Amino acid sequence: MKKLLLEYANTFAYTITGLVFGCAFFLLFINFYHMQELSETVDISAYNDTNKVSVESKLQTIKDNIGVYNQSTYRGSLNIYGLNNVQARMQNCVDMIESEDMMKYFELDELGIKDSYNFVVDYKNNILNDCLVMQIISMLNTDTVQSLTNYNVIFPFVEVNVNNLLDSVDYVQNNIENSDHYYFTTDSNKNNFFDLVEDSYSTTMNSYQDTLDLLVEISVWYRNIVLGG
């Protein structure tokens, strides 16, 4: 009886060791896979070149549009404080977009997950918060700008777009932050669903381009009211 119990104990010991072995084996190799996945880089040189051309073109359009107004030569009837305000705020936005902090991403040939993350964070801080909220929304809330022509048309348009843009990349940032816990992944998941490195970057870039489109629209409105008034 005693021998039988001891044999059972031995079998039980092997079973537990086997289960622990399986668990450790799984965790060890899933860690290697996760480590390799997070260190992955993607070639984005062609994608960046295209986007850089598009950004520079849009920036030039904005600069041209806000450049039509000159306080010393303006002879129209619109409130010059309002026009000055819009021009200065738009110029601030252009300066932020053209800053080294934002343009450095267009120089990247290879992209890692950390670059994608930094791009989202810098985009949210410099473009969404500092430009759209601090400059454009606060500009549209000033009395002098509210007195400008077609304000009632441009304000709701900008407000809706800014609200959409503000939330547009939150999930990208959260996804990358959660990648630290993301160790049950597969290649098929990455290929078919969401590649954290490449798709995060392209999603942020799309939102970035949408922001520039919105700024172009505002600058077109500005140009029209300056030339029309």
Add this chain to the structure above:
Amino acid sequence: MKKIFNGLFYGLKFLLLIAAFALTLFIFIRMNMRLNKDIISVLPQFVPFLLLLTLFIINMIFRQEGVTKCLFYNLTCCLVLTTIVLVSLRAILDTNMVLNGKYGYGIDFNFYDNFLAYIDIMLYGLVLSNILFMFKEKVKLKSDINNESKNLKNA
């Protein structure tokens, strides 16, 4: 060949246990500093390490061959402790995990937290199987003695 591997894993498990314990201690001290908590509150986390070390020392002193000569057990010990060391090192050094740098603590606690339950399960599993393997020796020794006496009778 089996003896060489067994000897290798047997020696390695002591080194890995020390490394795993040191890294776990370092991470917990840093985590407690961040939370301003007393180190006593995390002492239960070190119990399986201390139990395992005690058992390893008992195995060594009393020459419990049921454990010390079990290649599978020694290999599993090395695998478990290597996993703990790897997870701890990744939590400290893998800067591709963005939360490692974001909060500026130098350790990715979010990542490490994921593995705490697994670490406990694996270590307690090793403790339990070590205790059970201790009885194997007695069974085997008795059977060896019986075989020897039979051989003597036959002679």
